[in-house]
Amino acid sequence: MTDRVAIVGVAQTRFSPKRADVNVGELAYEAIEQVLQQTGLEIGRDIDNSISCSHDIWDGQTISDIGITDVIGGHLRNEEKMAMDGSTAAYYATIGILSGEFDCTLLLAHTKMSQTDRNIVNNTAFDPIYTRMLGFDFTTAAALQARRYMSVYGITEEQVARVVLKNLSNARLNPVMHNGRDLSLDEILAAPLIADPLRALDLAPDSDGAVALIMASEERAKQITDHPAWILGIGSCYDAHYLGDRDLADCMALEKAAAMAYRMAGINDPRRQVDLVELGDEFSYQELLWLEGLGLCKRGEAGCITAEGLTARSGELPVNPSGGLLGGVPANVAGLNRVAEAANQVMGRAGEVQIKDVEIAVAQGHSGFCGQHQCVIVLGREPRSLSASAGRSR
Amino acid sequence: MEIEFVNIPMVVDVPYRFAAGSYMARFLIELRDNGKFFGIQCPSCGRVQMPPRIVCAACHIKNGEWIELSPTGTLMGFSIVHLPLTDPTTGLPHKTPYTYGIVRLDGAYSTIEHFIDVEPDIQKVRVGMRVRAILRPREERTGDLNDILHFAPIGEA
Ligand SMILES: [Zn+2]
Numbered sequence: 001m002t003d004r005v006a007i008v009g010v011a012q013t014r015f016s017p018k019r020a021d022v023n024v025g026e027l028a029y030e031a032i033e034q035v036l037q038q039t040g041l042e043i044g045r046d047i048d049n050s051i052s053c054s055h056d057i058w059d060g061q062t063i064s065d066i067g068i069t070d071v072i073g074g075h076l077r078n079e080e081k082m083a084m085d086g087s088t089a090a091y092y093a094t095i096g097i098l099s100g101e102f103d104c105t106l107l108l109a110h111t112k113m114s115q116t117d118r119n120i121v122n123n124t125a126f127d128p129i130y131t132r133m134l135g136f137d138f139t140t141a142a143a144l145q146a147r148r149y150m151s152v153y154g155i156t157e158e159q160v161a162r163v164v165l166k167n168l169s170n171a172r173l174n175p176v177m178h179n180g181r182d183l184s185l186d187e188i189l190a191a192p193l194i195a196d197p198l199r200a201l202d203l204a205p206d207s208d209g210a211v212a213l214i215m216a217s218e219e220r221a222k223q224i225t226d227h228p229a230w231i232l233g234i235g236s237c238y239d240a241h242y243l244g245d246r247d248l249a250d251c252m253a254l255e256k257a258a259a260m261a262y263r264m265a266g267i268n269d270p271r272r273q274v275d276l277v278e279l280g281d282e283f284s285y286q287e288l289l290w291l292e293g294l295g296l297c298k299r300g301e302a303g304c305i306t307a308e309g310l311t312a313r314s315g316e317l318p319v320n321p322s323g324g325l326l327g328g329v330p331a332n333v334a335g336l337n338r339v340a341e342a343a344n345q346v347m348g349r350a351g352e353v354q355i356k357d358v359e360i361a362v363a364q365g366h367s368g369f370c371g372q373h374q375c376v377i378v379l380g381r382e383p384r385s386l387s388a389s390a391g392r393s394r
Numbered sequence: 395m396e397i398e399f400v401n402i403p404m405v406v407d408v409p410y411r412f413a414a415g416s417y418m419a420r421f422l423i424e425l426r427d428n429g430k431f432f433g434i435q436c437p438s439c440g441r442v443q444m445p446p447r448i449v450c451a452a453c454h455i456k457n458g459e460w461i462e463l464s465p466t467g468t469l470m471g472f473s474i475v476h477l478p479l480t481d482p483t484t485g486l487p488h489k490t491p492y493t494y495g496i497v498r499l500d501g502a503y504s505t506i507e508h509f510i511d512v513e514p515d516i517q518k519v520r521v522g523m524r525v526r527a528i529l530r531p532r533e534e535r536t537g538d539l540n541d542i543l544h545f546a547p548i549g550e551a
Contacts, residue, residue, distance in 0.1 A: 020413050022415050025447065029448050042454065044453075044454050070450075073454055075451030115410055115411055116409060120406060121408060124408070128404070
C-alpha cells in the first residue's frame with residue numbers, strides 16, 4: 001500500500017469577472033480537458049476516483065456536483081463532492097489514496113460568482129435564527145475581524161494596503177488572474193470604503209472559473225511525471241461558527257491545522273524550512289493574520305515583515321507570488337487554486353510567476369466567514385512517507 | 395403549560411441568472427427560431443443525446459456532430475398528476491389533473507420530459523403511443539423549454 005502521494009497535473013481556466021458564454025459543465029471541462037492533455041491520462045482508463053468542490057447555493061442546484069458528473073468522469077462510477085473550500089478536496093484526495101482504495105484521483109473546483117449575488121449567498125452562511133437576520137455577509141464579518149486584529153496587534157492600514165499593492169502587482173504576471181494592476185499606496189488607501197476598515201481593493205473580486213488537478217499514488221505518479229509535487233503534510237481544523245465564541249484576532253483553527261500538517265511534513269521551523277506560501281487572502285488583512293497563524297512570523301509581526309518586503313516575489317519568503325485571491329479567484333475554487341499555484345511552483349511549471357528553487361511550499365485555504373474552517377497542505381520536491389510520519393505523531 | 399414556538403420568517407430569495415452555455419444555447423435558439431429539435435452525437439458510441447451537452451458521459455470524450463431530430467416520437471412513460479405543482483416561472487400552481495410524459499424523439503437516444511396533451515384518463519393514454527411536439531406560435535417563443543406547448547398524440551386522440 002502506498003504511503004506517498006503526489007500532485008501530477010495542474011490546470012486552470014482563466015478567471016474572469018463573468019463567463020456568460022459557458023455553463024458550469026463547460027467551464028469545468030475547460031480545466032479537465034487541459035489537465036488530461038497535460039498528463040496524457042484518460043478518464044476511463046486511468047482515473048479511479050473523482051472529487052469536485054462547489055457550493056449548492058452559489059451553483060443554484062441542490063447537491064451541486066450532480067450536474068457535472070458527466071464532465072468529471074462520475075457517470076456510472078464514483079464521484080465525491082466537497083462542499084468546502086477546494087483545498088479540502090486535496091486533503092480528501094490524499095486520504096483516499098493513502099487508504100489504498102484509489103490510485104489516481106481527478107479533482108475539480110468550479111464556481112460562477114456572476115450568476116447570483118455574493119452578499120445574499122453569503123448571508124445564508126449565518127445562523128438563520130441568530131445573526132442572519134441582521135443581514136451580515138462575509139465582507140461585514142471580515143471588517144469586524146480586520147478591526148479587531150488590527151487594534152489588538154497594532155497593524156496599520158498602510159501595512160494592510162501593502163498586501164494589496166504586492167498581490168495585485170504579482171497578479172499582472174499571472175495569465176489566469178484578471179485583477180492584476182500596478183497601483184500606488186495612496187490609490188489603495190483612497191479606494192472607496194465598503195465596510196470600514198475594508199475598502200474596495202481589499203476584497204477578492206467576483207470571479208468565474210475552474211481548477212482541475214490530478215493526484216496519484218507514488219507508483220502511478222512516477223509513471224506520469226518526472227517532476228510531481230509531493231504531498232508532505234495535510235491538516236484541517238474547524239473553529240466555532242458563532243463569531244461571539246471566538247476572539248477574531250486569533251486564528252486557533254489555522255494554528256492547529258498548520259501544526260498537523262507541519263508535524264507530518266517534519267517541519268519544526270516553518271520560517272526557515274518553507275520557501276513559498278500561497279494563502280487565502282480573500283480579504284487583504286487575512287494575508288497578515290494567516291501568516292501569523294501559519295507560524296511564519298510572531299503574532300503581530302506580519303505587518304512589519306510585509307512592509308519590509310520579506311513576502312515580496314524577491315523577498316526571503318514569497319507570499320502569493322501568483323497574485324493571491326485578490327488577483328481574482330472565485331469563491332470555493334480559491335483553495336484548490338492556492339494548492340495549484342503552490343504545486344506549479346514546486347513542479348517548476350509556474351511560468352511567468354515562477355520563483356527559483358522552491359523545495360517546500362505551503363498552501364492554505366479556508367471556508368466560512370472569518371476563516372472558520374482551515375486547511376493546510378505542505379508540498380515538496382522530494383517525496384515523504386506520510387503514514388510513518390503520521391504514526392509517529394500519535 | 396403552553397409552549398411558545400418561535401420561528402423567524404425570511405422573504406429574500408437568492409436570485410440567479412444561469413448561462414445556458416454554448417450547447418444548450420444553440421438547442422434553444424434552433425427551437426425558438428426554426429422550430430427544430432437538435433441532438434448531439436457521440437463520435438465513439440453514436441448516441442444522439444438531447445439536450446446537447448459538451449461530453450458523452452459514457453465515453454469521456456467531447457460530443458461531435460449536431461443531428462436534427464424529428465418532432466415526432468414515442469411516449470415511453472407517463473403520469474397523470476393530481477398534485478398542483480408550482481410553475482417556477484410564474485409562481486402559479488398547475489391546473490390539475492395534467493399529464494407529464496417522457497418522449498423519445500425519433501432518432502434520439504435520450505428522452506425528453508414534458509406535458510402530454512391527452513384527456514387525463516388512464517384509458518386514453520398508453521406507453522408506446524406516437525406523439526408529436528406542438529410548439530407555441532413563432533412570435534410567442536422566448537427561447538426556453540416552454541416554447542414547446544406539449545406533445546400531442548398522432549392520429550389516436
Ligand atoms: Zn459515447
